[in-house]
Amino acid sequence: MDRNAEGPRTGSLPDGEGRSRAVAEAVASVLRRRILDGVLEDGDTLPKQDVLLAEFRVGRTTLRQAMRILETEGLVTVRRGKIGGAVVHAPRPQDAAYMFGMVMHKRRVPLEDLSLALRSLEPVCVGLCARRPDRDRAVLPELEAVHDEMVRHLDDGAVYVRATRRFHEAIVRTCGNQTMQILLSAIEELWGRQEALWMSKGLRETGRTTRLAGALEHAQLIELIAAGDEVGAYRLAVRHLEGAHAFPLSTHGSHPVEAGERTSADKGTASAF
Template identity: 85%
Template sequence: MDRAVEGPRVGVGHTPVHHQAVAEAVAATLRRRILNGELGDGDVLPKQDDLLAEFQVGRTTLRQAMWILETEGLVTVRRGKVGGAVVHAPRPQDAAHMFGMVMQARRVPLEDLSLALRSLEPVCVGLCARRPDRDRTVVPELQSVHDEMIRHLDDGAAYIRATRGFHEAIVRNCGNQTMQILLSAVEELWSRQERLWMTEGLRETGRTTRLAGALEHAQLIELIAAGDDVGAYHLAVRHLEGAHAFPLSAHGSRPVEAGD
């Protein structure tokens, strides 16, 4: 029998509701500790007996609380001799999966996701160009990813992966955390669509098209290095419109998929 003491019982016939409410309260406390950084990524939650003693609940209620956190992706409960709950800090990939499920349920077409990405990523490009430390932070990483693109001009799949890395580096280095989190999720969701196309055998762009895209990336790096945020923004708009034209021509009306 649970030993919960938080709040009055709702009545004999409603004990499961009471247990669920207490479980949610326990989960909320542990969630706050994870989100506030008291429990870091990879940490292990205290032993079950310690949690039972702290929250004054029974094992069933504690299991319900762990299940809530596990479904949110905040912990992984290990069974057996190495049991315990391992903490996972939230990641943009987690937000991308949630976005994807909502969009898939609403049958949002790919062209809608594309428009959001084409509207927001150029803002990140402009922010990269405004960073006073761009020569030490932004430009070296972009140049490294660009070099990877050049090495894979003859391999369509590898080139696409390197291209995604370039766009992700733009977002990651824009200097605005809200844009980083939001656009990282959108970038990840777009990348999931690309992986789906490749598994379905979508015809690849030719080497000439890939080289043109790489040259535009090189121009973006030059504009960012020069601190030309307006020029970099407008080039990014044109570049993304061209880059998205090919997949949209084949899949523009296709609903976004959350992926695995």
């Protein structure tokens, strides 16, 4: 690996007490690059504190600052105790969703704005699924499995909603375009967070008749994707999402998007450094 590509060389970091945040950021930059380049994989553990101190020739305070930067970015979780150490996390769409959510929350972006973005982009993914020559293997089995779960839980609104969300996530995940997967996965995750907030605030569930209609449209989408009908699948997806979003938008459309709470898994534990 080209060491120069990582950032500052180990020996180039200045020494001395009261070092600035810029030094901590330089240390974090080197470690971040190793994570993003795959030198450190998801689930790996960073070297022990003493090893990092020796490598970067910095003090404990600076190393703690660097770890806090990486924790804030969601790239490491620092554990306490005998099995302490910093566990590496590969960046995920959920992390981007939370950041999107905070920006939108701050700007008071209404739910209808988020809905429009999702309704405009997800049908493109549906069309891409239908275009895939390997859709019989790479797309349909997953969609059919989730759809079967939806049908089994038509009488349980909460379970049905979660299965529906997984169906739409599966469409994005199997569309075959990585840029769309990353972008739409973040938007889908953020929309799902809004659904969870509505449910926690007592938003009434859709009735069984509405849920059945949604399941039938999902079945039609699967048929069009199986047939390779890219245009037909796209058009049905547009109509389906318009209908699916009409219910929450009727009561929550003007409400601002909320970032929600990060889980302990998202945030990691308090630093042991």
